[in-house]
Amino acid sequence: MFRLIDCRLARLACIFSTTILLQSLAWPCSNGERGFSYPQSPKVPSIVSERYRTAYHFQPPRNWMNDPCGMNTSGANTCINKKEKKLHLILPFIKISGPMYYNGVYHEFYQYNPDGAFDPNDSLMNMVWGHSVSTDLINWIGLEPAIKPDIPSDICGCWTGSATILFGVQPVIIYTGLIDRKANQVQNIALPKNRSDPYLREWAKVGSNPVIQHVIPGLNSSHFRDPTTGWIGPDGLWRIAVGAEVNGIGTALLYKSEDFMSWTRIERPLYSNNALNMWECLDFFAVVPGSNNGLDMSSEIPSGAKHVLKVSINSCDMYIVGVYDLKRDEFVPDTVQDDNRLWTRIDYGTFYASKSFFDSKHGRRVIWAWSNETDSYSDDIAKGWAGIHSIPRTIWLDGDGKQLIQWPVEEIESLRINEINHQGLELKKGDLFEIKGIDTLQADVEIDFEPTSIDDAETFDPSWLFDPRKQCREADASVHGGIGPFGLVILASDNMEEHTAVHFRVYKSEQKYIILMCSDLRRSSLRPGLYTPAYGGFFEFDLENEKRISLRTLIDRSAVESFGSGGRICITARVYPVALVDDDGAHMYAFNNGSTTVRVPQLRAWSMKRAQVNVMKGGSVIDA
Numbered sequence: 001m002f003r004l005i006d007c008r009l010a011r012l013a014c015i016f017s018t019t020i021l022l023q024s025l026a027w028p029c030s031n032g033e034r035g036f037s038y039p040q041s042p043k044v045p046s047i048v049s050e051r052y053r054t055a056y057h058f059q060p061p062r063n064w065m066n067d068p069c070g071m072n073t074s075g076a077n078t079c080i081n082k083k084e085k086k087l088h089l090i091l092p093f094i095k096i097s098g099p100m101y102y103n104g105v106y107h108e109f110y111q112y113n114p115d116g117a118f119d120p121n122d123s124l125m126n127m128v129w130g131h132s133v134s135t136d137l138i139n140w141i142g143l144e145p146a147i148k149p150d151i152p153s154d155i156c157g158c159w160t161g162s163a164t165i166l167f168g169v170q171p172v173i174i175y176t177g178l179i180d181r182k183a184n185q186v187q188n189i190a191l192p193k194n195r196s197d198p199y200l201r202e203w204a205k206v207g208s209n210p211v212i213q214h215v216i217p218g219l220n221s222s223h224f225r226d227p228t229t230g231w232i233g234p235d236g237l238w239r240i241a242v243g244a245e246v247n248g249i250g251t252a253l254l255y256k257s258e259d260f261m262s263w264t265r266i267e268r269p270l271y272s273n274n275a276l277n278m279w280e281c282l283d284f285f286a287v288v289p290g291s292n293n294g295l296d297m298s299s300e301i302p303s304g305a306k307h308v309l310k311v312s313i314n315s316c317d318m319y320i321v322g323v324y325d326l327k328r329d330e331f332v333p334d335t336v337q338d339d340n341r342l343w344t345r346i347d348y349g350t351f352y353a354s355k356s357f358f359d360s361k362h363g364r365r366v367i368w369a370w371s372n373e374t375d376s377y378s379d380d381i382a383k384g385w386a387g388i389h390s391i392p393r394t395i396w397l398d399g400d401g402k403q404l405i406q407w408p409v410e411e412i413e414s415l416r417i418n419e420i421n422h423q424g425l426e427l428k429k430g431d432l433f434e435i436k437g438i439d440t441l442q443a444d445v446e447i448d449f450e451p452t453s454i455d456d457a458e459t460f461d462p463s464w465l466f467d468p469r470k471q472c473r474e475a476d477a478s479v480h481g482g483i484g485p486f487g488l489v490i491l492a493s494d495n496m497e498e499h500t501a502v503h504f505r506v507y508k509s510e511q512k513y514i515i516l517m518c519s520d521l522r523r524s525s526l527r528p529g530l531y532t533p534a535y536g537g538f539f540e541f542d543l544e545n546e547k548r549i550s551l552r553t554l555i556d557r558s559a560v561e562s563f564g565s566g567g568r569i570c571i572t573a574r575v576y577p578v579a580l581v582d583d584d585g586a587h588m589y590a591f592n593n594g595s596t597t598v599r600v601p602q603l604r605a606w607s608m609k610r611a612q613v614n615v616m617k618g619g620s621v622i623d624a
């Protein structure tokens with residue numbers, strides 16, 4: 001696949017052993033080629049430990065999982081012709097009204113391999129849609145897979161897509177089917193068999209599949225996938241976008257339909273840009289700058305709203321803010337950088353194929369993503385599971401209309417116990433303050449840092465923007481600075497041989513301050529050969545007025561999700577400390593290594609309880 005400079009560490013793991021395994025299973029679709037690449041460690045001696053398994057992140061009880069395939073999102077009023085034998089959806093003439101919440105249940109669909117903890121995309125094997133339900137986004141009940149490859153238009157795999165609830169009552173899944181060994185792709189539809197089943201357990205594919213064929217001039221038909229959630233245009237027609245590579249260029253193809261069943265391509269794409277090739281897992285949504293109220297794409301979009309186009313490529317989720325020109329049915333970016341290394345990221349760590357939905361229960365937009373294992377393929381097999389989803393996050397646009405803000409959904413706070421609270425701490429250069437009294441392996445930490453002076457900020461070099469990870473490596477937590485580095489050291493062994501550092505460093509750039517946030521994994525594990533990058537990203541900060549730089553870090557064993565400056569910048573990381581396996585416990589510290597003293601006006605931290613994540617299957621407990 002195509003890689004960015006700072007996303008370059010490809011998955012080198014165990015192609016040889018994977019091929020043998022896949023050949024022995026003799027799946028008819030196997031072409032022996034890897035479908036995807038993502039950062040993972042090369043072969044290293046495996047450690048089998050239940051202690052890396054997360055306690056409150058979403059994951060199936062076992063096996064491989066990747067992309068979230070979409071939660072049910074709302075539409076509005078409906079008009080269903082009950083006389084039709086096959087459920088046939090017809091155009092509504094009713095004015096669309098308010099947001100809806102489907103029977104009080106969240107549905108999470110996800111890419112899942114029922115055959116083991118290996119990636120079935122490697123050889124176009126049996127990828128199905130896993131399915132779980134929840135009433136709070138935190139505790140989940142596992143159900144049977146919603147869709148499996150069993151028709152000619154998905155026989156080599158049911159890949160990613162989206163769920164839409166038409167007019168508030170009719171859920172529809174639209175997804176990519178792989179039709180042959182060359183990974184040619186088409187789009188299919190499935191409907192619930194029984195809409196009055198609160199869990200929507202069973203799904204049926206429509207007889208007219210595929211509803212969208214791969215016949216478009218210049219299309220690379222093995223790069224034509226991941227349809228978005230549908231939205232309604234001013235003409236009352238449904239629209240979806242499908243990611244594609246057309247004449248070698250990344251394109252968001254736009255389709256419209258009266259009935260969500262038969263689709264016509266609009267010749268002009270929603271957007272295309274030759275800075276990137278194939279776009280996976282497109283997401284397109286509306287936001288009002290400065291408001292954390294979410295918008296339902298099928299409701300009236302208020303004036304002043306912006307639209308966001310998110311694309312996934314090369315293990316990075318990037319986004320562009322712009323406007324949706326309704327006359328031309330086109331997304332027009334406010335600004336777009338020619339060099340895609342400068343595109344803003346949803347998250348600067350291990351966070352891919354994100355999908356957002358409008359949560360009508362709380363009037364917010366929620367996003368989450370796949371966070372792959374970054375230990376090795378042999379570890380996946382040894383553990384018997386691979387892949388988690390990030391904590392669902394509320395997502396909105398900052399008042400300046402440029403930067404998305406994300407914050408863990410408030411429901412996660414129901415897992416907090418044993419609060420500790422410190423106020424008025426002061427960290428001088430070289431200080432380490434140990435945070436005690438909580439479970440440091442399962443924790444939620446919120447800390448504010450306030451530099452006592454802004455005079456010593458070092459000078460910012462704009463060329464660093466091209467490679468923040470390099471800056472995190474070179475100006476790491478041990479390198480003294482003017483303002484910073486300060487932050488948290490987590491999952492630290494007794495002698496600090498193992499630790500993960502999440503920290504900030506403040507720079508001055510002409511009129512403004514620029515902050516570098518890093519999540520440095522290079523010393524996160526004593527295991528040799530693991531993929532342990534120093535993730536990082538920059539953001540602008542009004543230090544003179546805002547004064548406090550906040551950090552929230554959710555630690556969940558092998559998952560570390562960090563939110564800088566109230567969610568302006570996010571970094572998800574996967575870590576595999578030996579100390580965690582050995583049950584030696586782990587230490588957590590706040591630190592400062594800059595010459596400017598930093599006040600900590602507030603530090604709050606909690607242990608996090610275990611959530612009930614897919615330990616119940618359809619109502620009965622299953623072995624996790």
Ligand code: DQQ
Pocket residue numbers: 066067111121127159160161176225226280281352353
């Ligand atoms: N994963 C799916 C594809 C998608 C990719 C296959 C992104 O549909 O493009 O599992 O991770």
